[in-house]
Ligand code: HEC
Ligand code: HEC
Ligand code: HEC
């Protein structure tokens with residue numbers, strides 16, 4: 001009896017020991033895996049919060065030249081606090097109003113250090129809202145946001161750079177004049193680095209914590225929240241390998257595209273709360289393409305470069321092309337046509353067929369106007385005062401192909417510029 005008991009006891013003890021060992025090894029393995037994953041891809045899977053960000057200014061200490069360059073990019077200027085320098089429109093008397101209809105005027109006013117949009121009906125003030133956040137670098141235009149409690153609304157009057165005038169906000173009716181359209185979280189997700197949503201619920205207008213908002217499309221939007229990276233590198237100044245940070249260059253083609261696609265693939269439908277996607281994640285786990293953007297022929301250029309590029313042979317028939325093939329994400333290279341044309345020639349090394357009427361070097365230095373012509377954006381489109389049709393901003397198409405009419409236009413312009421020189 002006793003020996004059976006002893007045997008049983010030993011058996012139980014061994015089993016327990018073995019199980020403990022198994023569990024223990026598993027734990028270690030899991031921990032190793034987690035650690036590996038964490039080092040590769042900082043925070044994937046965990047909830048992203050405000051405290052995990054270090055801010056773009058912090059990076060300057062160790063990545064000086066990248067940071068200096070970055071401060072001149074459209075990403076940096078795309079959202080700012082409202083101030084004299086950030087608002088492009090004029091507050092000078094005579095230029096500071098938008099007339100909606102007889103007796104219905106929105107006036108743009110400065111009072112001490114604040115700026116307001118004020119609706120006057122037959123000369124009487126009806127609504128007054130402050131400019132709080134500026135959206136848009138002003139390359140094409142700007143739209144302004146205003147806090148009402150924890151909500152953010154878009155103001156009715158925007159600024160259109162092409163004509164240097166105030167304009168009706170894109171998609172806004174002329175009547176009634178709207179001062180309460182809530183800003184979606186997606187709007188901020190594409191134009192800012194982080195906003196802390198309060199009680200996220202996709203069915204009601206979002207609420208945000210104004211003390212936990214990071215404006216600009218900052219370094220950490222493309223590299224992941226970096227407080228841990230900064231802390232680690234500060235404590236290990238002799239370590240030459242970057243830890244707890246994502247370098248998109250080391251991601252697969254699809255995941256690298258996803259970093260930009262978060263904001264450059266047009267309308268998407270949310271599967272998860274906003275501001276949780278970070279570089280290294282698969283965008284498919286967070287968003288599905290929206291039915292609106294699937295409508296054939298709709299060139300939703302407000303942020304849909306990926307969709308348009310994907311239709312091009314360059315993209316389909318090269319195995320490596322990403323956005324970074326042509327764009328240096330840290331530098332403002334706007335209108336540097338020669339530089340972009342050199343990047344085309346990293347793949348198109350054969351000399352171009354001669355084009356009648358153009359010297360070869362002219363063809364060589366500007367692939368862009370003929371193969372990626374400017375087209376009208378139907379979504380960045382502003383209605384001006386006393387006009388019935390909106391004016392569309394001109395955007396580069398990323399559908400890279402042969403446009404015969406553009407070639408004719410190019411030759412004509414070149415010929416007349418040569419004549420002028422004579
Ligand atoms: C205390 C110094 C320090 C600070 C501050 C710092 N970094 Fe780094 N970072 C490093 C070092 C060191 C490396 C490794 C060497 C290298 O790649 O330059 C690195 C590497 C990187 C890499 C490349 C990683 C890779 O795998 O190739 C990225 C991206 C990066 N840092 C982004 C940032 C961003 C964004 C910030 C600001 C939020 C930042 N760093 C702040 C020191 C720092
Ligand atoms: C968080 C959203 C977001 C991400 C991520 C993002 N962009 Fe952008 N990007 C924008 C917005 C918004 C603008 C428009 C800025 C403006 O003019 O106000 C923009 C503008 C640009 C421009 C035009 C620059 C100019 O000088 O006018 C280029 C080029 C660009 N992005 C490329 C990229 C590439 C490449 C990536 C990925 C490596 C990327 N973007 C990632 C939101 C984003
Ligand atoms: C719009 C997205 C975007 C923004 C904003 C951005 N980066 Fe990058 N960064 C990238 C991409 C993409 C790469 C990989 C480039 C490549 O493939 O050559 C990269 C590479 C890097 C690298 C490693 C390679 C190198 O060039 O040394 C560092 C370090 C870095 N970024 C730091 C920063 C810092 C610091 C900021 C802010 C001041 C910043 N980045 C802002 C997209 C971005």
Ligand code: HEC
Nearest residue numbers: 136137138139140141142143186187190263266301302303
């Ligand atoms: C899917 C991402 C995305 C969303 C959502 C989005 N934008 Fe944009 N926005 C962009 C990109 C990318 C650009 C650069 C131009 C382009 O590609 O069409 C841009 C350009 C702009 C510009 C012109 C900037 C300039 O000077 O050229 C304004 C103004 C603007 N957006 C305002 C808004 C406002 C306001 C909202 C929300 C109500 C919004 N956008 C929603 C991505 C987005």
Ligand code: HEC
Nearest residue numbers: 313314317318320321325343344347367368371400401402
């Ligand atoms: C990563 C490599 C790569 C880069 C960079 C690249 N292309 Fe292409 N491109 C291709 C491939 C591959 C094809 C399809 C095979 C071919 O026609 O050579 C192609 C096709 C084309 C075509 C024919 C399209 C058609 O519909 O018949 C044009 C035009 C073109 N590219 C222009 C450009 C221009 C302009 C640039 C720069 C803005 C550029 N490419 C950059 C790889 C590239």
Ligand code: HEC
Nearest residue numbers: 260264305306322323325326333334335336340368395396
């Ligand atoms: C084959 C080269 C090429 C590739 C790949 C490419 N672009 Fe561009 N992109 C250009 C050129 C050229 C321009 C015009 C630049 C200029 O004139 O300032 C441009 C302009 C832009 C602009 C500004 C549009 C405007 O008209 O104001 C944005 C935003 C942009 N690209 C985003 C992207 C994104 C996001 C990707 C990846 C999905 C991408 N690009 C891939 C060549 C490319």
Ligand code: HEC
Nearest residue numbers: 341344345348352353355362363364366367370402407410
């Ligand atoms: C003045 C307008 C113009 C300029 C500038 C121009 N192209 Fe073209 N390109 C054309 C036309 C038109 C065609 C189609 C007729 C042909 O094949 O000659 C074409 C054809 C092409 C093709 C397709 C060739 C094929 O066999 O299908 C490629 C690739 C291409 N161009 C790339 C470039 C690159 C790269 C540059 C800049 C170095 C450039 N183009 C500059 C007008 C232009």
